Amino acid sequence: MLFQHVIKSLCCLITTASVRRVSMDLVTFLVLTLSSLILLSLWRQSSRRRKLPPGPTPLPIIGNFLQIDVKNISQSLTKFSKTYGPVFTLYLGSQPTVILHGYEAIKEALIDNGEKFSGRGSYPMIENVTKGFGIVFSNGNRWKEMRRFTIMTFRNLGIGKRNIEDRVQEEAQCLVEELRKTKGSPCDPSLILNCAPCNVICSITFQNHFDYKDKEMLTFMEKVNENLKIMSSPWMQVCNSFPSLIDYFPGTHHKIAKNINYMKSYLLKKIEEHQESLDSLDINNPRDFIDCFLIKMEQEKHNPKTEFTCENLIFTASDLFAAGTETTSTTLRYSLLLLLKYPEVTAKVQEEIDHVIGRHRSPCMQDRHHMPYTDAVLHEIQRYIDLLPTSLPHALTCDMKFRDYFIPKGTTVIASLTSVLYDDKEFPNPEKFDPSHFLDENGKVKKSDYFFPFSTGKRICVGEGLARTELFLFLTTILQNFNLKSPVDLKELDTNPVANGFVSVPPKFQICFIPI
Numbered sequence: 001m002l003f004q005h006v007i008k009s010l011c012c013l014i015t016t017a018s019v020r021r022v023s024m025d026l027v028t029f030l031v032l033t034l035s036s037l038i039l040l041s042l043w044r045q046s047s048r049r050r051k052l053p054p055g056p057t058p059l060p061i062i063g064n065f066l067q068i069d070v071k072n073i074s075q076s077l078t079k080f081s082k083t084y085g086p087v088f089t090l091y092l093g094s095q096p097t098v099i100l101h102g103y104e105a106i107k108e109a110l111i112d113n114g115e116k117f118s119g120r121g122s123y124p125m126i127e128n129v130t131k132g133f134g135i136v137f138s139n140g141n142r143w144k145e146m147r148r149f150t151i152m153t154f155r156n157l158g159i160g161k162r163n164i165e166d167r168v169q170e171e172a173q174c175l176v177e178e179l180r181k182t183k184g185s186p187c188d189p190s191l192i193l194n195c196a197p198c199n200v201i202c203s204i205t206f207q208n209h210f211d212y213k214d215k216e217m218l219t220f221m222e223k224v225n226e227n228l229k230i231m232s233s234p235w236m237q238v239c240n241s242f243p244s245l246i247d248y249f250p251g252t253h254h255k256i257a258k259n260i261n262y263m264k265s266y267l268l269k270k271i272e273e274h275q276e277s278l279d280s281l282d283i284n285n286p287r288d289f290i291d292c293f294l295i296k297m298e299q300e301k302h303n304p305k306t307e308f309t310c311e312n313l314i315f316t317a318s319d320l321f322a323a324g325t326e327t328t329s330t331t332l333r334y335s336l337l338l339l340l341k342y343p344e345v346t347a348k349v350q351e352e353i354d355h356v357i358g359r360h361r362s363p364c365m366q367d368r369h370h371m372p373y374t375d376a377v378l379h380e381i382q383r384y385i386d387l388l389p390t391s392l393p394h395a396l397t398c399d400m401k402f403r404d405y406f407i408p409k410g411t412t413v414i415a416s417l418t419s420v421l422y423d424d425k426e427f428p429n430p431e432k433f434d435p436s437h438f439l440d441e442n443g444k445v446k447k448s449d450y451f452f453p454f455s456t457g458k459r460i461c462v463g464e465g466l467a468r469t470e471l472f473l474f475l476t477t478i479l480q481n482f483n484l485k486s487p488v489d490l491k492e493l494d495t496n497p498v499a500n501g502f503v504s505v506p507p508k509f510q511i512c513f514i515p516i
Contacts, residue, residue: 051406052096055089056080063091065241070234073501074389074418077101087403092241098407100415103423103450109402110415110457116400118458121393121412124243125236125253129260134315136323145307146316150462153292157204167203168469169362171196172477178212179482179513186487186510190333194221197328197470205317206270207288220266221325223259228326230256231502267317271310290317324463327387327503328470334385334506335475338433340486341493345435349374350479363476365469372445376438378471382453384433389418389500391455417452426450485512
């Protein structure tokens with residue numbers, strides 16, 4: 001807040017100065033005010049830091065921001081942990097953020113004390129648009145209601161059951177047909193891999209299936225993709241640490257609001273179409289998520305405190321698209337890059353596919369139990385790509401004592417998932433892509449408590465089951481039908497992410513799908 005007031009004052013001064021000369025008295029007043037704010041900020045930080053976990057000394061207003069590499073936040077957190085331990089405090093701006101580093105600290109907080117750490121931490125750029133609606137960025141009773149309803153609805157619509165498996169299998173065949181159209185020529189698979197999980201989410205949310213060339217769907221996905229890339233950029237890490245920049249400075253962050261408003265309008269049309277046919281609908285047989293939500297809205301229309309509103313429906317549906325489309329397609333894209341880079345791994349997976357499934361039927365989820373190597377490869381892909389390096393920020397729902405430290409209610413908490421997925425005791429040589437990280441001496445799948453690709457605790461991804469189903473069925477169906485070939489030398493394939501602020505974004509690459 002102090003930084004916001006200073007920025008506003010400076011902006012007013014600059015604007016005024018462009019019109020008339022600022023008097024010395026005003027300049028003196030501003031300098032004295034700024035000095036007082038800095039001293040007040042130092043005093044507040046000093047008094048708060050005494051009870052919080054240890055950490056590097058913050059500078060006034062900007063905190064520890066200059067000590068963090070915004071291009072590789074996880075690496076910076078690892079360096080701090082070596083000095084301050086597994087629980088430490090950083091000031092990202094003027095506000096303290098408690099960092100959890102390593103399996104033990106994260107488990108103790110997010111699992112053992114899950115309810116107390118179940119708040120959603122501050123994410124100013126998104127909050128400005130969503131106003132706390134939806135499921136991902138909401139808090140308190142609203143979050144509990146939306147999460148409970150979403151999980152129940154997913155279950156009723158067949159997520160985790162044969163019903164949704166059939167949908168994914170059908171989409172996997174559509175995906176294969178699209179890949180055949182490339183005729184073995186080099187192509188960027190990003191667009192096609194976006195369409196497949198998007199169609200699955202569309203079928204769940206509003207029972208639509210789009211052609212892979214449908215302009216409406218492609219535009220919608222383009223908005224989702226662009227937002228994710230912006231949110232993963234170093235500039236967005238700056239904006240979230242200094243929220244005043246969002247309003248007063250130009251930049252790509254302004255596209256986020258425009259894209260979300262486009263998505264909101266698109267979903268509102270779908271909702272209105274559903275509302276028109278709601279009266280003729282058998283409420284015991286809803287077609288999709290929107291139907292289920294509208295029925296619940298009707299049941300709760302006389303409840304003045306209901307969370308089942310049109311605004312919540314729009315942003316919950318939007319959250320389902322963002323979380324269920326881009327993260328899955330990014331994982332699929334990264335998977336193909338790794339399978340290209342390590343052809344010996346791909347060959348073993350295809351050998352297992354030939355042995356268990358063959359060439360004359362579609363893969364099903366039951367097959368996974370008989371394919372330990374493939375299962376281990378999928379686990380290792382998710383571990384290695386570290387899709388959500390710091391997950392989304394959590395927040396304390398009450399004051400609490402944690403490891404002899406006092407953490408006030410509302411304090412933002414960041415869990416370094418990288419520190420768990422790359423733990424060198426649990427995963428020897430974690431920087432190496434190695435499926436044996438998840439295989440025992442007998443070649444069976446080895447489960448690990450350190451496998452946190454979807455985060456953990458109360459805020460774990462509600463679509464985890466769907467994502468696992470899509471990842472297995474899409475990849476096995478692709479490898480059942482195609483050999484993968486790189487148009488460039490394998491040594492030139494770079495598997496390092498091009499951005500990893502919000503999600504780890506793989507570099508662009510070309511691939512040839514050679515029909516088997």
